[in-house]
Amino acid sequence: MLNVKVPKKVVLTTFVMGITLGVYFGASGSSVFSSAVAEEAATAESVVSPVKARERDYYSPNSESLAADEMRVIACGTGMPTTRAAQAAACFLVELGNGDKFIFDIGSGSAERLSSLQIPYDYLDKIFIGHLHADHFGSLGEMFIGGALLGRQKPLRIWGPTGRTPELGTAYAVQKMKEMYTWDLAGRVGLVDFRGYSIEVNEFDYKAENAVIYEENGVTIRSFPAIHSLDGPVSFSLEWNGLKFVFGSDSYPNKWFVEYAKDADIAIHECFVAVPDLVGKMRFTPEQALTVGTQIHTAPEAFGKVMQQIQPRMAVAYHFFKDFDTTAAINDRIRTTYGGPLSLAEDFMVWNITKDDIRVRMAVVEEHTWAPPLASAAQPPGGDPDREKYGKEVGIPVKSLGYSDFIKEGRWGEVDDVLRGVYQEASEKLGRDFPYPETEN
Ligand SMILES: [Zn+2]
Ligand SMILES: [Zn+2]
DSSP states (O other): OOOOOOEEEEOOSOOOOOOOHHHHOOOOOOOOHHHHHHHHHHHHHHHOOOSSOOOOOOTTTTTTOOOOEOOOOOEEOOSSSOOOOOSSSSSSEETTTTSOEEEEEOOOTHHHHHHTTOOOOOGOOOESSSSSHHHHHHHHHHHHHHHHHTTOOOEEEEEOOSSSSSSSHHHHHHHHHHHHHHHHHHHTTTTSSSGOOEEEEEEEETTSEEEEEEEETTTTEEEEOBBBSOOOOOEEEEEEEHHHHHOOOOOOOHHHHHHTTTOOOOEEEEEEHHHHHHHHTOOOOOHHHHIIIIISSSOOHHHHHEEEEOSSSSEEEESOOOOOHHHHHHHHHHEEESOOOOOETTTEEEEOOSSEEEEEEEOOTTTTTOOOOOOSSOTTTTTTTTTTHHHHOOOOSSSOOOOOOHHHTOOOOHHHHHHOOOHHHHHHTTSOOOOOOOOOO
């Protein structure tokens, strides 16, 4: 019999098997019952009223205030290096009641998940990267460029590990990424508020064991080594207000996670695609599937064993394609070794965590979001106090290069009359003079 630790109160929504409610509902692994639904069903008034709003069983971004003692975690990527529309790659957002927000990994496709949460980009300025696989930082460039374009007016702050040589570390990767965007950035000089086009990199020793790498505003973030592909990967813990969040990034089961993830309120660890599905669906050879699925990554059975050891208030498994024909196998394999609270993560799963309660829901997002509100007023192009400093970092010109005469002469001046009208319209509507830049040729 497995020794199951049941949290004080857990509202169970999707694939969460707390023993108390599991027995009450006779729930299977696919139970969708929740105590909120049960309470509502017991109150006839709330069920029969055709006009009264009832409690939502999903999270709608920008509709709920965060309590002063509350942590909210949102999965913004739970998938694989091979991209798919249904799941971005690794990314978890942590929001705290003190106003701080942290991004842990920013894998391919996750920037658009983050954008759909409608959070001002000035608040999304802290990114912790567990390792430098594309599925864990592939959206960094989009967050860097797109975030600045949509309102981040300060540097993007990045924390990530060293490697065995400088070229295998985070600082090198970020510098090369900035260089990759030389043309992109050079073309924006003089056209946009440039304050957000800057990056602060904080590289720390990948071998450090439970070392503090961030300590601000009552939040402490620690790093400890992970075992995955090459030396370099790390896992993180975040502690604030008596709550502990742990994010494994990628790792084979390791002694550091077992030790330093203890007492986690929420422990997120990779749980890789089961070996038969690696062969059947990803077309790996059996040899490759066994190596990748059990030695480089954490197999579901091994994930369960790790969680059974550390006993978190909520264990979160991610890093598999969650489909109708894969989920049951993942769950069954985990349940051979672990009996505690479990979330099989998918994109937009949300955890609201307090000392007494963990509520698990899905977010329903607006896919057609535009820019979120600005945290502070935008500057017209030209102010750009960081432009010179930043230009030196990546070697882009400090002043706009503009077009060559060859390209300038290709502009078709026949549109001047209609575009002049757009300037006139803006001048009249806004009560300011916007002179039209006449075509020179
Ligand atoms: Zn990886
Ligand atoms: Zn990965």
